[in-house]
Amino acid sequence: MxxxxxxxxxxxxxxxxxxxxxxxxxxxLRSLRFQKTETAENQPPVSILITAHDNLAELERNLPMFLRQQYAADYQVIVVCQSTDGETQDFLKRTAENPHLYYTYIPESSRYMSRKKLQITLGVKAAKHEWIILTEPNCRPSNDKWLQTMVRQCQDPNHLVLGYVALDEETKSVRRFDSIRKAYYVLRRAQQTYGYRSHMPNVAFRKSDFMKEQGYQGNLEYVRGEYDFLVNKYAHYGETATELDCDAWLIREAPSNKSWHNAHLYLQASRKSLERAGxxxxxxxxxxxxxxxxxxxxxxxxxxxxxxxxxxxxxxxxxxxxxxxxxxxxxxxxxxxxxxxxxxxxxxxxxxxxxxxxxxxxxxxxxxxxxxxxxxxxx
Structure with a gap:
């Protein structure tokens, strides 16, 4: 026995x-809310802000998708590039016949501060609409309904909206997995309490909030972290929403090894200055x-x-x-x-x-x- x-x-x-x-x-196991929201009858006018730095190839591929969105209200696409990037400026001049496009650039003399944050600040000031969606040249809308779907949450009492960004199929599966896992943390936190940060360049915010709180004032010493600090500073309790409908997704091109690792290094440098990190x-x-x-x-x-x-x-x-x-x-x-x-x-x-x-x-x-x-x- x-x-x-x-x-x-x-x-x-x-x-x-x-x-x-x-x-x-x-x-x-901490589920996200995939809410079903009807498209608003009175869609707000929107400004889409894209910052570019030696991104001519990406702009040529992806900018047309932003410019042909099906949207009932007025919208503008603002591209802010470097003054020394002549090829990008030539492309934007050729595309300027599109009524939705507006472009500007930061001067070569702008030094000793984050050029990325300076580009965003100039773009916000140039925006003619209250709601602004910030994204990147290497992103493209999943379809021509992206804008009308993304702005469904751009209404009171919301002041900031987080959207989802999927990495394209060329990206290594382990990196796609890591991005999704991070999304579960940041999106659920935004749905439950306060927004903490975001690694996904699909964020809508109010121009008036940005100008009132002096933009990136308080973290200008960091070269990057523009989406992290934007969400961390302006995502308040009860005023932050998420839009997870697949029509509201942006598709991001596969990052290079250098850009993927650099993004993680910049987060290591800046996260000690993020509030609510503990x-x-x-x-x-x-x-x-x-x-x-x-x-x-x-x-x-x-x-x-x-x-x-x-x-x-x-x-x-x-x-x-x-x-x-x-x-x-x-x-x-x-x-x-x-x-x-x-x-x-x-x-x-x-x-x-x-x-x-x-x-x-x-x-x-x-x-x-x-x-x-x-x-x-x-x-």
């Missing part, structure tokens, strides 16, 4: 319980802790039980391992299918457990980098 010891019962129960907790403490970082810490704690405990129990030839405990460890991986895989797969159905399901657990190593690599790159590269030396 097989005798099951108290140690076996306790260790088996603990490892299974940790597998359950490691599966359920999961950002993909609660978000604590939540993300526990989301990482529990599945890894469960995995380590499962592997330790499995190794111990095999050495002791305790096959019942080995079975508990094997069951816990399968439970953890399969449940997390199914939960992640269901969640990301709202945004991307091209990521293979079997890869998802490996993408999730690889996050801490990718984060560690980013921290090492930031540690080795020259910190002056992330500041404008203004202050």
């Amino acid at each position: 097989m005798i099951i010891s108290t140690t076996t019962i306790i260790a088996g129960a603990v490892v299974v319980l940790l597998a359950v907790l490691g599966s359920l403490i999961n950002p993909f 609660s978000m970082r604590t939540l993300m810490f526990f989301d990482h802790l529990m599945p890894h704690l469960s995995l380590i405990a499962t592997l330790a129990v499995a190794a111990y039980s095999i050495l002791m030839k305790n096959w019942i405990l080995t079975g508990c460890a094997g069951f816990s391992f399968l439970l953890l991986f399969i449940v997390r895989m199914l939960i992640a797969n269901k969640a990301i299918r709202h945004f991307d159905d091209g990521i293979a399901m079997f890869k998802l657990p490996f993408f999730e457990y690889g996050i801490i190593w990718r984060n560690l690599a980013t921290k090492l790159r930031y540690w080795r980098a020259d910190k002056n590269d992330f500041t404008s030396h203004k202050l």
Whole structure:
């Protein structure tokens, strides 16, 4: 007769319980609201702001999609480029016959501050409409209904609207996964309480708010982080909305390795100045802790039980391992299918457990980098 010891019962129960907790403490289980909103009868006039810096190829591909939106009210597309970028200016001059297009540029003499933030500030001042949607040259609307869908939330009491940006199919699947996972954090936070930040260039805000609060005043020393600081400063409780309808999506071209890594490095530099960061970082810490704690405990129990030839405990460890991986895989797969159905399901657990190593690599790159590269030396 097989005798099951108290140690076996306790260790088996603990490892299974940790597998359950490691599966359920999961950002993909915190659902987003995919609300159904009717298109407003009285659509507000809108300004679309695009900042360009050596982005001629992207503008040639994507700007026409912004200029042929089906929109009942007036809208303008403002492109702000560098004064030294003659080829881009020539292209904009040739396209200027479109009544929706307006372009300007920042002078060559603008130094010792973030040129990106200066471009946005000049673009906001040039905007003739109250609502402004900020985006990038490497983004394109998913269809010609993007604008009318995005502005459904541009009404009282909202002062800021976060839209979704999908990475195109040429982007590595692990990067698409990382972007979606971050979206679950920032979009749900915006839906529940205050907006924290956004890594997606599809943000609508009010010109009057930007001018009243002096734009990026308070974080001008940082070269980048324009979307993070915009959301962090202007997303107030009860006045922030999200628009997740697929017609309101922008599609972003696959980033280069350099631009992808640089975006993470700039976040490392600027996030210490973001407000309301503590609660978000604590939540993300526990989301990482529990599945890894469960995995380590499962592997330790499995190794111990095999050495002791305790096959019942080995079975508990094997069951816990399968439970953890399969449940997390199914939960992640269901969640990301709202945004991307091209990521293979079997890869998802490996993408999730690889996050801490990718984060560690980013921290090492930031540690080795020259910190002056992330500041404008203004202050």
